[in-house]
Every structure is written in structure tokens, then in C-alpha cells.
Amino acid sequence: MKNIDSFNHVRGESRYLDDIPLIQGTLFGVALGASVAHGIIKKLDLSEALALEGIVRIFTDKDITGENQIGGIVPDEPLLADHHVHFSGMPIAFVVAETEEIAREALKKIKVEIEALPVITDPREAQAKGELIVPPRTFRIGDTDAAWQDCAYVFEGKADTNGQEHLYIETQGAYAVPLENGVIKVYSSTQGPTAVQRAVCKVLGVPMHQIEVDVTRLGGGFGGKEDQANTWAALCALATHVLKKPVKYSLHRMEDMAMTGKRHPYSTDFKIGLSRELKILAYEATFFQNAGAAADLSPAVLERTLFHSVNTYFIPNVRVTGNSCRTNLPPNTAFRGFGGPQGMFVIEAAIVKAAESIGVEAAQIQRINLNKTGDEFHYGQIAQSESQACWEKALEIYGFDQMKEAVGAFNKANLLHKKGLALMPVCFGISFTNTMMNHARSLVHVYSDGSVNVSTGAVEMGQGVNTKILQVAAQVFSLNADKIRINSTNTFRIANTSPSAASATADLNGKATLIACTEILKRLKKVASDELKIDAKEIELKNELVLAGGAETGLDWKRLVALAFMKRVALSEHGHYATPEIHFDKTKEKGHPFAYHVYGTAITEVTIDCLRGTYEVDAVKVVHDFGTSMNPVIDKGQIEGGIVQGIGWMTLEELIYDKEGKLKSNALSTYKVPDIYAVPKKIEIDFLQTEQDNLAIFRSKAVGEPPLMYGIGAYFALRNAVKAFNPAAELPFDAPMTAEKVLLGLYAGKY
Amino acid sequence: MLLLDFIRYHQHLTGTKIGCREGDCGACTVLLGELKTELNQESALNYRSVTSCLTPLGNVQGKHVVSIEGINMQELNPIQKAMSDESATQCGFCTPGFIMSLSGFCLSRKEPSPENAIASVDGNICRCTGYKSIERAVACVSDLLKTRDNTEPALFAAEQKILPAYFSGIRERLLKMEAYEFSGKEGSNARFVGGGTDLYVQKHDEMTHASIRFMLEDQSLKGIEIADNKCILGASSTVTDFGENPALQSYFPELKAYIKLISSTPIRNIATIAGNFVNASPIGDLTIFFLALETELELSDGKNVRTIPLRKFHTGYKQLDKRPEEFITRLWFELPFPNSKFNFEKVSKRTHLDIASVNSALSLQLENDAQGNEIISKALLSAGGVGPTPVFLEKTAAFLKGKTPDESLIIDIIKIAQTEIKPISDARGTEVYKRLLLSQLIKAHFLKFFPQLKAEALL
Ligand SMILES: Cc1cc2nc3c(=O)[nH]c(=O)nc-3n(C[C@H](O)[C@H](O)[C@H](O)COP(=O)(O)OP(=O)(O)OC[C@H]3O[C@@H](n4cnc5c(N)ncnc54)[C@H](O)[C@@H]3O)c2cc1C
Ligand code: FES
Numbered sequence A: 001m002k003n004i005d006s007f008n009h010v011r012g013e014s015r016y017l018d019d020i021p022l023i024q025g026t027l028f029g030v031a032l033g034a035s036v037a038h039g040i041i042k043k044l045d046l047s048e049a050l051a052l053e054g055i056v057r058i059f060t061d062k063d064i065t066g067e068n069q070i071g072g073i074v075p076d077e078p079l080l081a082d083h084h085v086h087f088s089g090m091p092i093a094f095v096v097a098e099t100e101e102i103a104r105e106a107l108k109k110i111k112v113e114i115e116a117l118p119v120i121t122d123p124r125e126a127q128a129k130g131e132l133i134v135p136p137r138t139f140r141i142g143d144t145d146a147a148w149q150d151c152a153y154v155f156e157g158k159a160d161t162n163g164q165e166h167l168y169i170e171t172q173g174a175y176a177v178p179l180e181n182g183v184i185k186v187y188s189s190t191q192g193p194t195a196v197q198r199a200v201c202k203v204l205g206v207p208m209h210q211i212e213v214d215v216t217r218l219g220g221g222f223g224g225k226e227d228q229a230n231t232w233a234a235l236c237a238l239a240t241h242v243l244k245k246p247v248k249y250s251l252h253r254m255e256d257m258a259m260t261g262k263r264h265p266y267s268t269d270f271k272i273g274l275s276r277e278l279k280i281l282a283y284e285a286t287f288f289q290n291a292g293a294a295a296d297l298s299p300a301v302l303e304r305t306l307f308h309s310v311n312t313y314f315i316p317n318v319r320v321t322g323n324s325c326r327t328n329l330p331p332n333t334a335f336r337g338f339g340g341p342q343g344m345f346v347i348e349a350a351i352v353k354a355a356e357s358i359g360v361e362a363a364q365i366q367r368i369n370l371n372k373t374g375d376e377f378h379y380g381q382i383a384q385s386e387s388q389a390c391w392e393k394a395l396e397i398y399g400f401d402q403m404k405e406a407v408g409a410f411n412k413a414n415l416l417h418k419k420g421l422a423l424m425p426v427c428f429g430i431s432f433t434n435t436m437m438n439h440a441r442s443l444v445h446v447y448s449d450g451s452v453n454v455s456t457g458a459v460e461m462g463q464g465v466n467t468k469i470l471q472v473a474a475q476v477f478s479l480n481a482d483k484i485r486i487n488s489t490n491t492f493r494i495a496n497t498s499p500s501a502a503s504a505t506a507d508l509n510g511k512a513t514l515i516a517c518t519e520i521l522k523r524l525k526k527v528a529s530d531e532l533k534i535d536a537k538e539i540e541l542k543n544e545l546v547l548a549g550g551a552e553t554g555l556d557w558k559r560l561v562a563l564a565f566m567k568r569v570a571l572s573e574h575g576h577y578a579t580p581e582i583h584f585d586k587t588k589e590k591g592h593p594f595a596y597h598v599y600g601t602a603i604t605e606v607t608i609d610c611l612r613g614t615y616e617v618d619a620v621k622v623v624h625d626f627g628t629s630m631n632p633v634i635d636k637g638q639i640e641g642g643i644v645q646g647i648g649w650m651t652l653e654e655l656i657y658d659k660e661g662k663l664k665s666n667a668l669s670t671y672k673v674p675d676i677y678a679v680p681k682k683i684e685i686d687f688l689q690t691e692q693d694n695l696a697i698f699r700s701k702a703v704g705e706p707p708l709m710y711g712i713g714a715y716f717a718l719r720n721a722v723k724a725f726n727p728a729a730e731l732p733f734d735a736p737m738t739a740e741k742v743l744l745g746l747y748a749g750k751y
Numbered sequence B: 001m002l003l004l005d006f007i008r009y010h011q012h013l014t015g016t017k018i019g020c021r022e023g024d025c026g027a028c029t030v031l032l033g034e035l036k037t038e039l040n041q042e043s044a045l046n047y048r049s050v051t052s053c054l055t056p057l058g059n060v061q062g063k064h065v066v067s068i069e070g071i072n073m074q075e076l077n078p079i080q081k082a083m084s085d086e087s088a089t090q091c092g093f094c095t096p097g098f099i100m101s102l103s104g105f106c107l108s109r110k111e112p113s114p115e116n117a118i119a120s121v122d123g124n125i126c127r128c129t130g131y132k133s134i135e136r137a138v139a140c141v142s143d144l145l146k147t148r149d150n151t152e153p154a155l156f157a158a159e160q161k162i163l164p165a166y167f168s169g170i171r172e173r174l175l176k177m178e179a180y181e182f183s184g185k186e187g188s189n190a191r192f193v194g195g196g197t198d199l200y201v202q203k204h205d206e207m208t209h210a211s212i213r214f215m216l217e218d219q220s221l222k223g224i225e226i227a228d229n230k231c232i233l234g235a236s237s238t239v240t241d242f243g244e245n246p247a248l249q250s251y252f253p254e255l256k257a258y259i260k261l262i263s264s265t266p267i268r269n270i271a272t273i274a275g276n277f278v279n280a281s282p283i284g285d286l287t288i289f290f291l292a293l294e295t296e297l298e299l300s301d302g303k304n305v306r307t308i309p310l311r312k313f314h315t316g317y318k319q320l321d322k323r324p325e326e327f328i329t330r331l332w333f334e335l336p337f338p339n340s341k342f343n344f345e346k347v348s349k350r351t352h353l354d355i356a357s358v359n360s361a362l363s364l365q366l367e368n369d370a371q372g373n374e375i376i377s378k379a380l381l382s383a384g385g386v387g388p389t390p391v392f393l394e395k396t397a398a399f400l401k402g403k404t405p406d407e408s409l410i411i412d413i414i415k416i417a418q419t420e421i422k423p424i425s426d427a428r429g430t431e432v433y434k435r436l437l438l439s440q441l442i443k444a445h446f447l448k449f450f451p452q453l454k455a456e457a458l459l
């Protein structure tokens, strides 16, 4: 089934935040961001700005009616800077005017004097100075200290990954509208309506039942709107609360890029030990996560880095430590993969380092160490593994050995172009690692005319979750899709939601929908049974007909619903689902945090131009563990999109902050994401269909995040291609592999 | 006012999206239709895609503006259907832009090959789909046009129900519109605006209330003429006008490939050559291109006219030998002789729709000396991204004169070139990288010209 939004999308009729028709009297807000990354505000002179015609009000921290605090995990993030500025772009004031143009004009007239303080942009420096967001955490299994002596080979090294700008094409924004009795309706482009609701309530000092957050859809989120939509919503709602007028703020791209956090850059030390047979016996890593100026989601992201630090390998002795380091960058946040990719990059780097030093191929080490069902992860969960199945299938169906030979022959025959190959196996855990977040609700109404309305906590942002939820309802009721409507996500309809994140949205909200629909179905069957005087067990709804023992009964869906209504049977249900089996004990760092894991293997082939240092990705060929996909079209789209985003992170996308903590890659002209020519020439995806039971909705495993990590293969393929030209090159593990790094690598030591 | 704001906030047509307001994402793409009269020919209805975020309303005077709402029919049109069927839309925010670019392709006279269809979306960024599904949809779109012979594209699209029926009546409606007279009434301090692709990015706020002199559609500044082995270009020729000129394509066989490296289709459709020179970016592609052709500019202040070599035009970082009231009217250069060679190279972080880290152009004239050896009789070498201005590498070029092109010569001139440049580290690369890159591009020029050279001696 196609994405149910596609009809409106291609006609430009889908409605996003900035498309909502304005209510008369709407005012426009714009935030003033700090121009330095660290300092004390000595003077904030608003007088000239306030004198502009059309300015309504300028809000500063003093105008906040509740608490000046939007921190989610740790309360360390003021909405508007009090006297202390912690990052460049930190909101200092919120200008509200009759038009957006006037508000922007006023921004330039605000005079801020900030006494600059020393700026930290490097996480290692922050750690050395004791600037940690939360105390370090360590996951361990076995005894690495003892294991080193059993190793035939031990290697140490460093691996760095840069951040990544989300670049959702729709920028952040919010529109707050006053209703009666102090209720405010906030339209927000957020993945976390409840997070927005909580932040607004805290800032305004009002109870949650007074704030209605409504989300129709997002023009992309990728994690960037999981927590960071709160700021704009809180600013608009604050202004509405005070002024009793609708207030809207839709960010300009450069504001969005300057003020919001991104994927966390990491710097990591690793140590890996192997037996003579290339079994990895021990692995240690110390992660320095660049959290930015406030916690935001950093501790949770770091936790997932630790969970995924050994990727899909079984290693008996592991000790991994994570430091979440406070720097003067915008608070970094969730981004597809949520710290997992950063962890996996390091173990892959360690394997490559070992392979190059020993003189074997990395794939040899990778293959020998893939985990199997029954292996214990370093955090205690026992693997239900498809790792080897994906790997072996990929090698076989894509003819990896022939690919390797062809690449070798090409490299022998060509001087000005070289090819590189890499394999990237992936294992990604599904569930919020914070167990308490793994629950969801769905409100299903069957109207007396037989049409159905479903509301859940899921936010549609292109991942197709609404389509999947509709499929659930359609399947349970055996109804045509056109009878079912999926509502906007609204905190007055569905309360206390978890954000649409962790790839778990369809599972959680789909299961809640399944529960609600099944309950209604049960009641309907009872009605039919009473009416037809046939045992309810015999009754079945199929293609909108009521069947008994497989035969038509004269009753159809519409009549059955009407009948139920007349009999005063409840045609609505609020389903609640909480993932069973999962638990995690943070005092021991052990447990069973994931409902299941998703596995896969990608083969990546690249070609570099050895004269110019430019490159192309020839192909990415994947075997991916789908369980039993409930929507192959949408799932394939998620995989293709994830791969390209992952490759972008590993190649083109270069986040550049200067020493003063200012973003230099601050627009689309300087921060390059893949365009249609930059993507792999070929992407092939093969479905590993498995029949085992799992906790996914209809056994259709989550697919949002895992594919992003296939992109890591591009980094190592490029590295191999550079080495084919310049075997002596010493290439640090430092992603992304930009054209600059490729060229400098090709000629390293040559001039 | 910009066309985008007019469409969204005055006409309340919200299908046209905003992703960047800088011409870099394509979410705001719309089409402009106009009647174009070529010499002695019936006027042809011509559509091109443009980024509405950089298009001042003044530049759409007398034109048919098509936003996504203007191509919707009762059912999905086949372009929309292809995008929907191939699941080429996820969050949907980029989608109207893609649809408009593809509609523009269906309305253009480009050969309906899949490559050309893909090229039409070279200015559209999609962050969700990974483009593979879009590629599949785009292939369906080029198939739609297979049976088009010489029918006017707009008529064909209307007949085939690719676009709404009203497109068949647009020619008549445009003919009835009053001709746009270039008024010239602006104040003396009016800003010259060509396509606006630099101005509205760099000086967006300043432009809101500026008095403007619109150059893009000023017919006296348009036209490409070839005479006496000379090419004369109107200052407001767009990159597209230049790149698609058949005569120039025959003089520069790789012209299409060079042009493909410059911005994107909707930007090239409005970006002018004069704008590139006057913007004075040290990495302006056209500037680098024309520098190696010894281009001359003609400047006018409305009364006095003077000419100046492009080489002398850029006097310092964003400094020009030009008084504020002067504008470029025309430029010209000698066309390459049969025995001369020209090449343009550009490397950027992303190959397409990106500003160069370093770019360079080289033209060589060759002759045989008394012994019958091929020698370089004249060389012109330019490079961008390696100094505060576009650089003409005078010493390097001088050294080449009279020499036989061989490996050692290339090694020698690279050393000289390195003394003529002063790159700095910035978002487009470190100094070390830019220095290495220029050396590599010089090698690339020569390896293209003289494939018999031994590459291994150069690497
Ligand atoms: C997304 C994007 C991508 C781009 N990519 C590239 C690229 O790859 N390579 C590249 O080189 N450039 C690129 N550019 C820059 C720009 O498109 C070019 O420099 C273009 O040629 C500018 O022309 P314009 O007509 O749009 O200039 P405008 O913005 O209209 O004007 C630029 C300057 O020229 C002046 N001007 C215009 N016409 C005249 C005239 N006749 N006489 C005197 N002054 C005049 C204006 O007053 C202004 O100062 C890109 C721009 C964008 C937005
Ligand atoms: S809004 Fe991005 S190109 Fe116009």
C-alpha cells in the first residue's frame, strides 16, 4: 500500500505548519540568538527595537511566567538566556510584531553586549576540565584487563566522527492560538507533542490540560524535532499567554541551522585484542561525546552508543565508557540512529586497524566474529541473531567474491581511478532504551455510518507510520482503506505520548491500535452473534461482510455497526500497549532493553578520481532483516533514504564550527547534503524474510533507523580506494571522508 | 517583493514551499512562461523553472507564472502519478518542487531522454527518499514525451493531459498582454538586479526596500551573436542562454558538461553572466571561464561607454574597476581556433549545485615549430578559490609560451602557479588542499589536451 499522504503530497495540498491559514490578528515572533558562544550578558538594550512601529513586545527571560527551563532529561537549559550565554545562537530575546518583516527589522536594532568567556568546542578538552553533563557510564562483560594477555594481537587507536545537520526540509516552527479559559492550542512541527506540551506548561506555569498540542505532519524530522521543537513552541505560547493573541514563528533556515543542535560529534579511543585465529577477545572504548551546551537528549544518545559499541559482533570481554561532554556548541540531539552509528563506526575502525596491521582483510575479521543466537551482548541481553544469515546471503546473492575480483582487476588496469569495497554488517536494537517510554495509546472511533477514525501518539513525518496504522485498522476490521481516517496527533485526544522516535513508533502505536480495534471487533461480533443467533466464534468479518462459518449472512459492516449503535454498544476504544519483556537495570548496566534487534549487511562499492579526489558511490547492495514486512514499499523507501543519509554523514556532510564556536557551514550553500547525482548509482535491497515470532507489529520489524548505518560502509570503501592508490598513506579514522580528505590521502607523503 | 512571498502570503497558494530562501533546495520552484521571438521566426512559447525565493516580482512582468496549483487536475496528472506510484514522496515537503521541475521539463524543448529528465531536478533536494524512487518516477516522465514530434510542448502537454487543458490557450493570452516597456524611471541610486541569485542571497534584507533597475529582461542587454570569429554576449544572457547556444556548443564541445557543474537548472535559468562578474566572488565559475578567453567587457553609465578587459575588472576582494552607476552591457571574446584547446575544471565538495573549492580554465593555442614539434604559442590560465579575486595566472601562462607540452613542463608550471596564488582556509577547504587541488587541476587540463602524456609521471 502506498503512503496515504502521497495524493496530497504530489498536488501540494498537504498541510504543514507554515500553511495553516492564519487567524486574524496573528502576530509574528522571531528569536534573537547570541552572537558569541560563551559569555555574560552585560547589557541588553531593547529601546531602539521597541520604538519601531508595529513592534508589540519583546520577551526576555524576565517575562517568563513559569520556569525558565526546557531541559528534558536534565533541567539545565533555559529557554531564554538569563545573564549567561552558553552557545552561539542561544535565544536571548523573542521579538513579537505585527509582521514578520518588522520583527526581523527589530532584531537588528537590539543591542547586546556580551563579555566573552573562554569557549570550548572540543569534547576531550571539556572532559579534561570536568565539564560533564552526567557522570560517565561504563558497560562491561568479562574481564578485559585479564583478556589482553590471551590476545595474539592488540591494537589501539582513535576514531572521530563529525556531527550531522538534520536538514529536514521544513524548518522548525510553531503557531500558538489562544482559546477560551486560558487554553492555548499550539500547532508545532514536533516529533514529540507531549514533550512540547510539558515544556510549554513549565515555561508558562500552567497545568497540562490547558495546553493542546496538535501536529498534522512534519516536513521531515530525523530526530531534530524530537526535543528541539520545544523552544519555538514555548516562545510562541509564552507570547500568546501574555498577549492573548495568536503568535507564529517559522524559522528561517539559517536561524534553524545556527540555533538547533545536530548529531553528536564523537571522539573515541579504542583498544582491540584478537586471537591468532582473528577472534576478537577483548574490546575497550572510551567515548567523548560532544553534547553541546546542555543535556537535551545527550545522556540517552550516549547510552545507545554504549549499547551498540560492539555492533553485531560477539566479544566475550568488553569495557566501554561514555563521557557526555559539555561544550559551547548548540545542544546536540537525536538524529536517526541516536548514537548507535557513532558507536558502530569505532568498532569498525578498530577492526580495520587490526586487519591492516595484521595484513588480512577486514571482512575476514568481521565474518569470524558475527554474533549468533544465544550469544550474550555486553549489556546482558541474549541475541536472537540474523547476523550471519544476512551476511552470508549478501555475499552469495551479490557475488561478493566476483565483485572483489573485478575491483582488483580494475585497480590493476587503471591509474587515474581506483575502486574500493567494504562490507558493513549492522545490528540495531529496537525500543526506547529508557524502558518507561515504551508504551502507547490509540483511540479508535467507529462512527454510526461505519466510517472509522484513529488517533494515536504517532507523528507522521514521511516514515509512513499513519499508513501502517491505517493498515492495522483495515486488517482487523477487514475494511477498505477509504473507510478509515488517521487523525492529526493531538495531546487532548492522546495523552502522555512518547515521541515518534527510536524506530518504535509503528510498533507501539500500531499495537495499541491493534488492541483497540480488536476490542471493538469483539463487541461487534457479539452483536452479530446475538442478531444471527450464531456462536460468536463462527463469525468473521471479511471485506466489509459479516460471514458465519464462511458463508454470507446478509449482514454487512455498515449494518452491523448501525445495529451495534442501536443496541448501545460502545463503538469507541482507547487501546493501551506497553512492550512486554523489556527491562534494564542502570545500577548494573544489565538487562533486556530491546524488544528485538534488526540485522543486515551492506556491500558498498565506490570509485575515486585519483586526479581530482572526487568520488562516486557505484553501488550499495543490502540484505536486510525485515521480519515480515507489512509494507514493503514504505520499508524500501525507508532503507533507501536511510542509506543515503548515512552516506551523506560519512562523505559530503561536513559540519564546521570555528574555534569561537560559530557555525561556518551555516546554510545549504556551505553544508552539502546528497543531491540526486551524489547518491549511489545503484541500491539493491534484498529482504531477509523470517518467520520467527517477534514483538514487532504484525512481525514487521522496525526499519527507520537501522539502514542509516549501512552508510558507514561508504567511509571504509573510500578508505580502501585511497589505499589502492597510495598504500603507504596513513589515514586517520576521521569521518566524513570529504573530497578534501580523499585528495590529501591520495597524495599523503608524496610531495 | 519576491515571487515566493507573493505566491504564499498574498495569493495564499501554499503548495509552493520554503526550504532555504537561498536557491539551494528547490522547494519553491515555479515555472515562468513567455513568448520568445527569435530572428525571423514565429514567437515560441517558452517555459523555464526558477526558484521563486530569489525572483523579484519585477522579473516576472508579462509572464505566465505557474505554481503547483496551476498544474493540478481532477485526477493526478501523469507526473504526479509517477511520483506517487513510485513512492517518490515521503514527508512530501520537497515534492511540489520536484513536480514543478518535471513539469518544466515537459514544457521545455529538451530531448526527452531520461538523463535530461534527471537533470531537470538537479536543483531539488530531498532529504527523505534517497532519490532512487524519484529516479524511477522521473524515468516514467521522460517516457511520456516519447511521441512528441515538433508539436509545441505546451500544446502536447495539454493534448496528452500531462498538464491542464488551459495550457493550450496560454500563447493567445500572452499575446494579448501589454508589452513590457523598459521604463528606466528608477532613481539614480537604483540597484542593478539581474537574476537576483547573488543579491537576494547576500543582501536579502537590504533589497526589501531598495530601488531596483531590472536587467534580466532588458532586451538591449540580451542576445548572443557570433561574427568574425568573435562571440558577443549581452550582459543579461543567462547561464542557460550561454550553455544551450548551439553555435557555442560546437566551439566548445564540452560546454554542456561544464555548464552542468554550475549551480542548478532553475538558477542557471535566471543567473546572468554580468551578475557573476559583478558579484566578484573569487570562485565565480563564469568569471574563471571567461578569464581564460581574454574576454572584454563593455561598461556604460547610460551616457558614456568604455571597454575593459575582464582581467582588469577585479581589483581586490569584491572590488571592481566600475563606478556604481556603470553597468555591463556586453562582453566579447575570440572564439577558439581549430588548433586551440580549451578546458574548464571545477572541484567542489558536492559535484553538482555547489560552489567550487577550486576551479580553473586553460586555453592553449598550438603551432608547429621549425622542427615540426608541437609548441604552445599562447596560453591563458585562470583559477578561482585561490585568492581574494578570480586569478589570472600571468607568469604561469607566460612560461608556457613557446614550450613543448611534456610532463616536465607541467611539473615546472605547477611550481610557478603555486607562487601566484594565495588561498586561505575556509568552509570550502584548507589552504593546503586548495594548493594541491590547483596543481591537480592543471594536470587535469593537460591530460585532457594531451592524452599521450604519461600520467604516472605526473602523480
Ligand atoms: C543556489 C545557487 C547556486 C549557485 N551556484 C553557483 C555556481 O555553481 N557557480 C557560480 O559561479 N555561481 C553560482 N551562484 C551564484 C550566482 O548564481 C551567479 O554568480 C550568477 O551569475 C549571478 O547572476 P545574477 O544575474 O543572478 O546576479 P544578481 O544577483 O542579479 O546580481 C549580482 C551582482 O551583479 C550586479 N549586476 C547584475 N547585472 C549587472 C549588470 N548588467 N551590470 C552591472 N552590475 C550588474 C548586481 O547589482 C549585483 O551586485 C549560485 C547561486 C545560487 C543561489
Ligand atoms: S526555498 Fe530553497 S530554493 Fe527557494
Ligand code: FES
Pocket: A169, A219, A220, A462, B088, B089, B090, B091, B092, B093, B094, B095, B125, B126, B127, B128, B129
Ligand atoms: S520527501 Fe521529505 S524531503 Fe523529499
